[in-house]
Amino acid sequence: MGKTPLNGLEAVYHAERPKILRLLCARTGSDAEAEDILQELWIRVRQPSQGPIANSLPYLYRMAQNLVVDRQREVQRRAKRERQWLDQHSTGAAKGGEPADSSPNPEDAILDREEGARLVAALETLPPGAHQVLTLHKVDGLSHAQIADRLGISKSGVEKHMAVAMKYLRRSMLGGY
Template sequence: MREHATDQATEAFVAQRNLLFTVAYEMLGSAADAEDVLQETWLRWVKVDLGEVRDQRAYLVRITTRQALNRLRTVKRRREAYVGPWLPEPLLTAPDVAEDVELAESMSMALMLVLETLTPTERAVFVLREAFDVGYDEIAAALDKTPAAVHQIAHRARRHVDARRPREVVTASQTQAALDAFRHALEAGDLQGLLEVLAPEVVAISDGGGVKLAPPRPITGAEKVGRFVVGGLARTDATLTVGQTVVNGNPALVLRVDGELDGVLAVRVENARITGLYFVRNPDKLTRIDSETALTLR
């Protein structure tokens, strides 16, 4: 009987695994931490009496949320000691994911960075409600709070996020057009070309994690960002190659120096110009760009 129950638990877990990973990743911004959360979720799930579970999906999401919230509180402290700016871990996703506007916006590097400014509880509520359309009662059960409290937290978190994320929904083709213009200027070392595609208020953030060279603080302003990009090319004799990719459901660039992976560049686009540049160079965060990660909101 126990073996049969374990088989049932395994089948249910595997069926929801992509969803559970997406929940954990969006809460944590780290694939490695998300995988650890899934392991912890599994260890608790196999001890559950499935006969007492009315909705297996909801129950699994509840366990995952609690484990992710525990880990989020831990990594918040760890990130305070992180060397230089911190960026989410980029995930290679299938090209068609970029056509799912809801998923692409939810997983974008720009929004993930905004979520970093929320408290752990606010982030959990926002992610479950806004991205995964989980009901207030379910969220309340997952967080051991009343539905009324969850309503208040959701309102506060939504107001905070709305004040910081792009006001317009940008399609994959619009992002791709801006990225193409940036790529051409980058490869040509064309400062004027960069200034034409960079918004005046653009912010560039580089994450080297103390392992790879990166500016210790964000760089703000088109002129400064453009000169930093062109100046970086001028300082090296190495061969730079720039390729297209899809990261977190959005068009991005993968940069290689003398054939070796150097980093992944994601962007935030508003009004056809780039307002955010996110360059991940930390090697520990580049392990998921050679094979696709399956993400889903449902």
């Protein structure tokens, strides 16, 4: 079976394919998506045209750009539909629906409780200075300078206590590593 002769637009497509692919990669940011659009462009180029095309190259590039825009619009429409669906199904009774269960699953709840217990145990065994500085900073919201003034120590001393506390807590939470 012989090859069918290429029409003018097909010939330009084949000649410019690498350049069109580079353009599509730049426009989409994805090699795979650029290849998909290039394939779609090829399918459209192969369809019989309504008449002669005076400037095949600009026409081909415009077709490619239009396909990119079509894809972007489809992505936006899909994202909007998904947001609407999530809003309806996560906030509750829109159109008589039941709200989604926002409570953690049992396994996550157990893991959270265990992690909380480890943190409390680690906090209780912190050295006194580190415990006091950590509490003043993280719970009471005082700056390092304010803590230094309150405790009558240097700002550097506060930073050292914080470093000890954070290192100790990190080791406790990671199992001694």
